[in-house]
Amino acid sequence: MFGVNWVGLLLPSAYLVVLVGTFMTFSTVYRRRKALQSANLAPWFGPHLQRNIYLSLLHMQPEDGAEKGAPRIPDSVIRAALMRRAVEDIHRIIQIRAAKAACSSLLQRGSVGDDLWQRFQRAEKEMEDELRDVVMEANALVPGWGQIIFQSANEIAANKVLRDKLEDIEAQTEKEKEWWEKRRAVIQSEFMKELDNEEKTQTKAASVTSAASGDEPVLVDTNVPSASSPTGSKKKKGKK
């Protein structure tokens, strides 16, 4: 009665095996791919040069202290390096804040992929850790510096922007001056020519009245440009 029909069961069990096998392969492959993707996500920002410099300087210290005669990095340099690092952080915070609204609205509309959002969130989190780290380092170097380092860094960043802009504007002076000199020369020469033309027409008018027959061909020659003085001045412009 309980004789199992093994041959009859073979087909369903094979079906089950194939089904489960497919599911498992799919899920492992899918998961592995996803993990790989998130690990390979490009970082939002490039390498943090200022942070690298600061930490490099910090790590040079103990070694150099052990070696006799090797110069020790003074604290003031370390402090300056930390300040530079804070300034760079300010730039990055500004970028993140500017990108945040745009990024989230683009994501909602579906204009950008999920991975961009993931990269962004990772950058945000890293930034938070970075700020905390800088504050801790600052407090370790000088008690109480952590509260004000970012205020100072903010001003340094803003001042840098302002000064760059002013320098850009001032740098135009030479070029503009050159242009203006040329332009003024052109205007002056045009003005002089106009004066000349006027004089010529006057003298011609005088010569016409007292014209001898021998003067006539010359008169015709000079009369043509003076009669159409605007076209003449245009030609000169073209040459310049």
Add this chain to the structure above:
Amino acid sequence: MSDQDTFTFIPLVMDPKSKAISSATSPTSKALEAELLALNNLHRSLHGLDAPHVVPPPPVPVNPKRSAQVTKLRESGNTEYRKGNHAEAIKFYTLGLQMALTRPPWEPSQLVREEVHQLYSNRAQAHMQKQNWVEGAIDAEASVACKSQGNAKAWFRRGKCLLEMGRVQDARNAVAKALEFEGEEGGLAELKKEIDAKLAKDKVVEA
């Protein structure tokens, strides 16, 4: 998170005398070089701090010494200008600008803008009196770059200088922008009319 625990070691050396940091390897990237220069400059300016401070103090209570000097230079410039010594006035304004722009970088940038925009605007006026239209235009542009709102005089001077140089279209653009910032300001509106008239005349001549 592994990013937060690791860093790229950059081989650096320090000049024992000047304490200047430079890269240990000779072919360096431009970014690193620029950064090290900025670092050394900042280090040097940190040395200029008054004795009790070893780090920049908070920006808000400003050391009044420099502001007083800048104000004094501007006042001297104004007096010279009123006397008609425009060259002298320009010299004073330039000194004042140097003084204001070499303010330590951690002091409030808003203050720098405030001081610098007045000096630039005044210098533009002095240049205009000497008929140096180019310098006047540049100074006025710098002034409005520092402070674009509530700076009608500088906008007016920029438009005027450009007009004098015959750059009518540029002048028109500048004045149009100025009117956006300033609303209907008497002098600017008049200048705009003048420019429009000139444009119309030029068009007639072209045709």
